[in-house]
Amino acid sequence: MQRTALKKVIGVAGTLVAMAAWPVASEAQLSLGGVTPTVTGTTQTLTATSTLTGQASAVTAVVLGTVSSLADSGTLVDAADPLGTGQPLGSIPGLLSAEALHAATMGWSDQVASEASLGNLSMTVAGIGITATTIISRALAVSGGAPVGLSNIEGLTIGGASVSPTGLPNQAVSVAGLNVVLNEQIQSASGIVVNALHVTDPLGLVDVVVGAAKAGI
Amino acid sequence: MRRTIYMLFAIPLMLVGTLTSGPASAHFVPAPCDFITGGGFIFDNSGQFINFGAHGGCKNGQFWGHVNVLDHSTDPPGHLRSTSITGYLFDPAFPKARDICGTGVVTVNGGTFDVTFRVRMEDNGEPGVGVDRFGVRLSNGYLQSTRIISGGNIQLHKPNPSTKGPSPAPTEAQMCGTLPTPEQGF
Numbered sequence: 001m002q003r004t005a006l007k008k009v010i011g012v013a014g015t016l017v018a019m020a021a022w023p024v025a026s027e028a029q030l031s032l033g034g035v036t037p038t039v040t041g042t043t044q045t046l047t048a049t050s051t052l053t054g055q056a057s058a059v060t061a062v063v064l065g066t067v068s069s070l071a072d073s074g075t076l077v078d079a080a081d082p083l084g085t086g087q088p089l090g091s092i093p094g095l096l097s098a099e100a101l102h103a104a105t106m107g108w109s110d111q112v113a114s115e116a117s118l119g120n121l122s123m124t125v126a127g128i129g130i131t132a133t134t135i136i137s138r139a140l141a142v143s144g145g146a147p148v149g150l151s152n153i154e155g156l157t158i159g160g161a162s163v164s165p166t167g168l169p170n171q172a173v174s175v176a177g178l179n180v181v182l183n184e185q186i187q188s189a190s191g192i193v194v195n196a197l198h199v200t201d202p203l204g205l206v207d208v209v210v211g212a213a214k215a216g217i
Numbered sequence: 218m219r220r221t222i223y224m225l226f227a228i229p230l231m232l233v234g235t236l237t238s239g240p241a242s243a244h245f246v247p248a249p250c251d252f253i254t255g256g257g258f259i260f261d262n263s264g265q266f267i268n269f270g271a272h273g274g275c276k277n278g279q280f281w282g283h284v285n286v287l288d289h290s291t292d293p294p295g296h297l298r299s300t301s302i303t304g305y306l307f308d309p310a311f312p313k314a315r316d317i318c319g320t321g322v323v324t325v326n327g328g329t330f331d332v333t334f335r336v337r338m339e340d341n342g343e344p345g346v347g348v349d350r351f352g353v354r355l356s357n358g359y360l361q362s363t364r365i366i367s368g369g370n371i372q373l374h375k376p377n378p379s380t381k382g383p384s385p386a387p388t389e390a391q392m393c394g395t396l397p398t399p400e401q402g403f
Binding site: 101115152 | 277285299
């Protein structure tokens with residue numbers, strides 16, 4: 001009887017965790033083309049307080065409903081199994097190119113850390129060019145503490161004009177209808193998602209996240 | 218009595234001498250093992266961009282990580298892509314630095330060839346620009362000596378007792394062959 005109840009608790013907890021979508025741009029992805037986002041979240045142990053979630057990706061883009069990713073770490077499932085990937089060059093034809101892409105997510109018994117970075121970003125969305133020399137996002141979730149997000153965006157230009165990130169979360173920039181959010185941070189009860197650069201076009205056809213890091217515990 | 222006093226002073230001094238007289242290049246796997254991650258760029262001696270993105274550590278009794286480096290001194294840029302990680306090392310002289318050794322593929326000037334590599338990443342605080350350091354050395358003689366990054370950030374993460382390296386820990390030569398650290402002067 002107790003075992004049955006425990007299974008129910010685990011099932012409910014797992015379902016709740018699985019509801020967390022990755023990356024947060026997936027909300028837009030759903031509205032764009034009904035794309036089912038990659039679902040993250042894995043129960044490490046039977047206790048709800050030790051559920052780890054972690055993932056990082058250098059680029060995730062949705063163009064006309066087609067999802068493309070560059071340097072995606074995959075979903076953290078175990079504190080003993082850090083995940084990471086990297087590639088020297090990456091591109092999504094017609095949209096962007098970047099260099100030295102890397103993404104990693106690591107867990108401990110009491111925290112999760114994720115990080116994504118790339119260099120020499122060159123992107124064009126709705127005819128507007130966006131460049132950056134370096135982009136990094138980091139997410140850190142510590143058991144019992146508030147999650148922490150951080151983005152480094154250097155050498156950013158939008159439409160040929162230099163843009164200075166304030167460092168504050170969710171800095172919005174609008175250029176000719178192009179919506180850009182710098183250091184986008186979405187906090188939830190289970191952790192944080194950090195999108196260093198989130199770009200959406202005015203027609204809702206393109207949704208690009210550059211430098212995504214997610215951590216939860 | 219004299220013998221006792223001698224023993225009280227001489228033995229600790231001998232121990233200190235033993236611990237500090239090892240070769241300056243003695244680098245070893247940190248125990249417990251930790252992780253280092255980072256991305257950004259340095260400038261080479263002629264002012265060209267060197268972009269990097271890398272992470273390393275221990276995992277399931279092995280070494281873990283990826284290293285990618287792009288050198289803009291050629292057009293198109295030459296790049297290193299790691300294919301295996303063979304070492305992760307601590308340097309007592311630079312306790313906030315970790316070296317990652319491995320094998321990789323270099324693509325430059327229209328050609329591709331295999332190399333072994335050794336990169337150094339050092340986390341000296343936040344923000345990383347102006348304080349953290351990065352360097353890379355390849356088995357073909359290529360060297361960007363470890364220097365302060367001009368962009369990006371490097372993060373040394375705490376140890377994770379559940380992610381161990383190989384046991385017994387390999388020697389520096391087993392991990393990195395004859396490649397010295399990319400630190401200046403080596």
